[in-house]
């Protein structure tokens with residue numbers, strides 16, 4: 001039987017997070033590995049994701065792209081997992097804040113570290129862009145480290161959606177100044193907790209194997 005939920009996935013990319021959420025929630029799914037940056041993309045992938053970016057998810061209710069949207073959608077499919085701080089809870093505003101901060105303040109800088117060529121074609125300009133962006137990442141990580149001080153997760157002992165979104169990026173050492181997460185002890189502890197989860201271990205192993 002074909003799974004009704006298909007994740008378009010490229011190894012060791014933003015698709016990690018959606019993949020982990022599928023494992024955590026335990027819905028039957030299949031993975032379709034796709035190639036990025038190609039002139040001949042998988043046509044089903046293109047139909048699901050207009051810029052051919054991973055992740056994209058085919059669901060019984062249609063296709064969805066964007067990590068945050070996919071994570072919220074999957075969490076709503078299994079509310080018992082408690083991955084969303086609900087409306088009416090006094091922590092709701094903070095939940096929304098970190099959810100959006102990760103998408104709008106952290107992610108653009110992370111993408112610059114990997115792909116400065118999206119913004120400049122010259123190598124000197126690319127180096128300057130990466131350097132300036134890393135300075136912004138420093139202060140972003142300062143804010144996140146402070147938010148995780150009570151930790152280990154954003155809201156204590158149980159992870160919620162922003163934890164998965166952060167945790168699946170902090171596995172990339174190159175996004176930290178000098179490639180060193182230890183300057184941010186609370187983020188390092190958060191990564192350790194995330195990486196101890198069986199779903200995360202399974203997905204990271206699959207992606208690293210595939211990326212080889």
Ligand SMILES: N[C@@H](CCC(=O)N[C@@H](CS)C(=O)NCC(=O)O)C(=O)O
Nearest residue numbers: 013014036037052053054055066067
């Ligand atoms: N805002 C998107 C970003 C997704 C994204 O940029 N994914 C990268 C892989 S990490 C990608 O597919 N890049 C291909 C491209 O930009 O053409 C999300 O969070 O899902």
